[in-house]
Amino acid sequence: MPNAENSSHVAKMLHRRAGTLRPGDPLVPPLVAASAFLLPGEPNAPFGYGRWNTPTWAALETSLSILEDADTVIFPSGMAAIAAVLMTQLEHGDRVLLPSDGYYNTRSMAEKYLTPQGVQIELCATPDYGDKDFTGFKLVFVETPSNPRLDVCEIADVARRAHRAGALVVVDNTTMTVLGQQPLNLGADIVVASDTKALNGHSDALLGHVASRDASVLDAVREWRTLAGGIPGQLEAWLVHRGLESFELRYERMCTSAGLIAERFLEHPAIVDVVYPGLPTHPAREIVARQMSSGGSLVGVTFAHADAAEQFITRAEYVIPATSFGGTHTTAERRARWGDEVAAGFVRLSVGCEPTEVLWQDFAATLQELS
Incomplete structure (x- = not known):
């Protein structure tokens, strides 16, 4: 669960506006729907035009910066955040290492748009990062736990x-979120994340962010x-x-439920x-204990065949068949349907905020029908 440092950051984030509020002010930042702002004389006002910055962006970026303990820039999706980092940090002749078992769109974007620009792409499975020689790489991109197989590598190592070899380290922290894992504190240079998932948590908005303690990195992605x-x-x-207001509470319920359900799945x-x-039983359990404050809210479950997996997804009352993850509702999907290199019966289960025992009883009844 979130550690003491994380909890302190959450409290600070929730109350960051308290010292600036006047009688009658809203407790939460207002939605400012404006593309133009008063800008007389020299253009040095905090807001001038909606493509540069806005009060609503600034409110979210400030809150995320408190949680990340680093400057943060938001983007319209997690992929937009990833693209901003790759496009601003790599140029002709550079080599980049990407996870072969991570989110496939990262590889697709790099292969389609970076390769023609002369960037050399190399792939490596997440568990093999521990033995990988990083010599000659400009950027090492890590996704741990990987999506969807939940493999782990040690960020600090x-x-x-990578730094000894002169490479930047980027960590996609979408699966764990800043409450479950803090890559910047483990030595990473840049964090990217899809805030569409657990951070927002309500399955109603796309967003992403980049966080870094390197001002030059943030200047570049902000300009991009x-x-x-x-x-x-x-x-x-x-x-x-809005999602941030309940983020810690939701995340704690989700992770607690996921851990309990995963233990019971083992015996079924x-x-x-x-x-x-x-x-x-996780092969990287020692690394997990060192760098993660929880096991997360995703569980990989493999059934004997694709039909059994689909029956579990469709028969369970409190499971919604959907892609993406991290929402208040428990969702699941058979990932082989997208071409992921997993067994045909592999299901990525995203545990939501339903009462834990009610959710388990639904799963147990469904599994009994399949036995």
Whole structure:
């Protein structure tokens, strides 16, 4: 669960406006639907034009910066955040290492748009990062736990060795969130995340962010956002800020439920395999204990065949068949349908905020029908 430092950051984030409020002011930042602002004389006002910055963006970025303990820039999606980092940090002749088992769109984007620009792409499975030689790489991109197989590598070890080789380290922290894992404190240079998932948590807005303690990195991605015009919507930014208000509570319920359910899945005859970073059976359990404050809210469940997996998803009353994850509702999908290199019966289960025992009883009844 979130540690003492994280909890302190959450409290600070929740009350950051308290010292600035006047009688009658709203407790939460207002949604400012404006594209133009009063800008007399020299253009040095905090807000001037909606493609540069807005009060609604600033409110969310300030709150995220408190949680990340680092400067933060928001983007209209997690992929927009990833693209901003890759496009601003890599150029012709550079080598970049990407996870072969991570989110496939990261690889697709790099192969389609970076390769033609002369950037050399190399792939590596997440568990193999511990033995990888980073010599000659400009950027090492890490996704741990990986999506969807929940493999893990040690961020601190990767950062030490990558820095000795002169490489930047980027960590996609979407699966764990800043409450479950803090890559910047473990030595990473840059964090990217899809805030569409657990941070927002309500399945109603797309957003992403980049966080770094390197001012040059943040200046570059912020300029990319302005010049490329890939900017967040005001409503989406406001909705994600709304999600932050309950983020810690939701995340704690989700992770607690996921851990309990994963343990019970291990003992059920209808299930072939269970992967969950918080289980003692996870191959990287020692690394998990060092760098993660929970096992997360995702569970990988493998059934004997695709039909059994689909029956579990469709028969369970409190499971919604959907892609994406991290919402208040429990969702699941058979990832082989997208071409992921997993067993046909592998299901990525995103545990939501339903009462834990009620959710388990639903799962148990469904599994009994499949046995």
